[in-house]
Amino acid sequence: MSFSQGLSGLNASSQALDVVGNNIANSQTVGFKSGSAAFADVFAGSQIGMGVQVSAVNQNFSDGVLGMGNSSLDMGIQGNGFFRLANAAGGIFYSRNGQFKQDENGYIVNNQGMFLTGYQATGMPPAIQPGAAIDRIKIPTDQMQARASDAGTLKGNLDSGSSIVNQQTYPFDPANSKSYNSVTQMDAYDSLGNKHTINVYYVKTADNTWQAYSSNATSPKMNGAKPVYQQTTLSFDTSGQLTTNPAKLNIQGDTYNGGAALNFDLSMDGMTQQASDTDMGSPTTTGYAPGLLNGYVVGDNGQVVANYSNGQTQLLGQVVLSGFTNPGGLKSKGDNCWSETPASGQPATGIAGTGNLGNLLGNRLESSNVDLSKEMVNMIVFQRTYQSNSQSIKTQSELLQTLANLG
Known part of the structure; x- marks a missing residue:
């Protein structure tokens, strides 16, 4: 029986060393989960027992350390889950x-x-x-397909100290800078991704009242006619807050290089009028080139x-x-x-x-969740166990030899 016990110990220790060796070999394997040998005793109608066996090799699914990847498609999981x-x-x-x-x-x-x-x-x-x-x-x-602009936003401040423009003397004319107080330029895109330059002009017509005009500088004409300028009125209260609701300025233009004509509304709901310089920030429109x-x-x-x-x-x-x-x-x-x-x-x-x-x-x-220090200790322990089982077999062999000599 002692031979069987010792032999089972040798086999179990050898398998445990295999598990340790596999862990160490995969210590640099991305996403590797370490294993550990689980032992169970063996009984076969005996109170002493027949030895030991490896009942299972359990895997440790705890997280490994997340390090930097090497490509834009590298990914790491933190917590529960698998790809x-x-x-x-x-x-x-x-x-x-x-x-x-x-x-x-x-x-x-x-x-x-x-x-x-x-x-x-x-x-x-x-x-x-x-x-x-x-x-x-x-x-x-x-290629990413172009998208036509179908909306826009313009937010900023109009200087309340600007001079009132006498529209009888100076009717709005983009070519005459005396007919408006300031201008903002922004981009928009048609159905083919052609970029259009949009100008928005501001004309102060009275205290707390402004006219805004839009011009498509890239394709100003509509169906071959003269340039068309859309307009809207912006009214403010004594606190400089916009009272026009909704405040929208239509953007139009003719067809350009085969693209469909632009026609969308520019929201101006975020406008204010304060005693500071006119500043429109960064106007935005939907749409983009290919x-x-x-x-x-x-x-x-x-x-x-x-x-x-x-x-x-x-x-x-x-x-x-x-x-x-x-x-x-x-x-x-x-x-x-x-x-x-x-x-x-x-x-x-x-x-x-x-x-x-x-x-x-x-x-x-x-990274792998293998703890090399722990694995080295386990290697020493299983090696000692293997040696001890070898000694058990050797001792049993010597006992049998002594009995044989007595005969």
């Missing part, structure tokens, strides 16, 4: 290794060619549609966002995470991947930071 991956055959796997790249077709894949899954943004502008299916995420390389893809980033919520040469950003997709009631029940498949089992429970899949799912950080990588 959801799909292979070419449609099989689903789970991983904590956030090293991703693009394949030849633009899909986000890991180093083993498995597809990262989530929600693909669709529509114009692209957005995650309600009820969208979880699928492979693709980064399109197409743009080429410059790059992309992964936000801290798992959104994949593209940057374009026209200064715009556009949502491309949303990475999802999957969590399990019992991560220890997952089956290791190698390549930093696990698969679902009845013991793990079914995955709860959703957006990072929701429910019981952890956070997802862009340009980060989760």
Whole structure:
């Protein structure tokens, strides 16, 4: 019996050393989770026992340290959850290794060619549609299409100390600076992305009363007629607050280089009149020129966002995470991947930071959670255990030899 006990100890210690060796070997593997051998005694109708066995190799799913990534598609998870991956055959796997790249077709894949899954943004502008299916995420390389300006905002202050313009003497004329007090210039875009320069002129007609005129300097004529100037009245109270509601100035112009004619309203609801210099800040309009893809980033919520040469950003997709009631029940498949089992429970899949799912950080990588100091100590302990079991077998052998000599 002592031979069996000692032999079981040798086998268990050897397996435990294998686990330690595997941990040490993967101490620099991104997203690796360390394992530990769990032992159980063996009884077979004996009060003494038949030795020991390795009952399981448990994995430690605690977080590794998050370090800086090496590419714009690197991601790290902090807390509960796994990346959801799909292979070419449609099989689903789970991983904590956030090293991703693009394949030849633009899909986000890991180093083993498995597809990262989530929600693909669709529509114009692209957005995650309600009820969208979880699928492979693709980064399109197409040019960003132009968008025509359909709204604008102009906020600022008009100098209450400005002189009143006598419109009988000086009727509004952009060519005559005496017919207006100041002018603001802003940009707008037509349906093809042609940039239009819009001028907004301010004429003080009485105390607390102004006229605002708009001019499309790029395509001023409408259908071949003379330039058309839209106008609106801005009235202020004695505190300098705007009383015109709503305050809107229409922007128009003719067709230009094949693009549709501009026609949208510019909101001026944020205007004030104070005894300080006229200042319109930074006027804004919707719309933009076409743009080429410059790059992309992964936000801290798992959104994949593209940057374009026209200064715009556009949502491309949303990475999802999957969590399990019992991560220890997952089956290791190698390549930093696990698969679902009845013991793990079914995955709860959703957006990072929701429910019981952890956070997802862009340009980060989760290091292995192996504690090298602890593993070195375990190696010494299991080595001593192995030697002690060897000594047990040696001692039993010497006893048998003594009995044989007595015979």
